[in-house]
Amino acid sequence: MPVTGSTRTHPHDDAPDTAESFERLAGLPDGPERAALRDELVRLWLPMAERIAVRFRGRGESLEDLYQVAALGLVKAVDHYDPERGRAFEAYAVPTITGEIKRHFRDHMWTLHVPRRVQELRNRVRVALRELAQTTPGRSPTVAETAEHTRLTEDEVRTGMEALECFTALSLDAEVTGADGYALGDSLGESDPGFELVVDRAAVRPCLLALPERERTILYLRFFGGMTQSRIAEELGISQMHVSRLLSGCFDRLRGELLAEPAEEAHPAEEPDQEPERGRQPGREG
Helix, strand or coil: CCCCCCCCECCCCCCECCHHHHHHHHHCCCCHHHHHHHHHHHHHHHHHHHHHHHCCCCCCCCHHHHHHHHHHHHHHHHHHCCHHHCCCHHHHHHHHHHHHHHHHHHHHHCCCCCCHHHHHHHHHHHHHHHHHCCCCCCCCCCHHHHHHHHCCCHHHHHHHHHHCCCCCCCCCCCECCCCCCCEHHHHCCCCCCHHHHHHHHHHHHHHHHCCCHHHHHHHHHHHCCCCCHHHHHHHHCCCHHHHHHHHHHHHHHHHHHHHHHHHHHHHHHHCCCCCCCCCCCCCCCC
């Protein structure tokens, strides 16, 4: 059965007169007839839902997605509307659809979690900027003008203006303004392998100082002077085999001291203090 009275309109051209149809829908049991009437009501009110969705365009979400969210809010409004309360369906549906769209932005569009207070500041500032733009042609409203219009402090206005850009995050591949070919990711730091080298040098220094002078000289010539074992042998007047043995011995000694150092520091703490048994003296039997 077609919806009755669907040609007469209310305040908007997309608000059909469906009061009788909603009354009939409320009295129908679940079944094909009720489902068909429900679908027809959704179809008739869909232009209004799309009109509401258009208000939220330009905020980081595509218009097609906004239409879908608004349609979902419309379906909820049709399902929960009670004509016996005396309110027109449009008065019930508009806040229902608007709330559904706002929840979508709150739950899905913010890249970072923004406190509700900041979101409210953002909305007040956004509305104020739109209204003030009509009185300040050719320039953007100042922070002071926006604060006076919204009755907020200038710090609150700045917070709201910063939140206007918080829906999405910049890609690390985004080019930095004014720097040709320089991406945002290029400005990020990374782990410096030199830090571990500093720690290793600090740990091995006392071990190197404890080596005999000849071993220290061989290590210096080999790793800081860049000399081969043959040249070191000629420099010191010893055989290359002897230089090789001395280097191997230095490595083993340094490795052993470095690995044993933490264990030696922890060893005293692992041994519990022992006290002699009372009533007994060393060297005497009870």
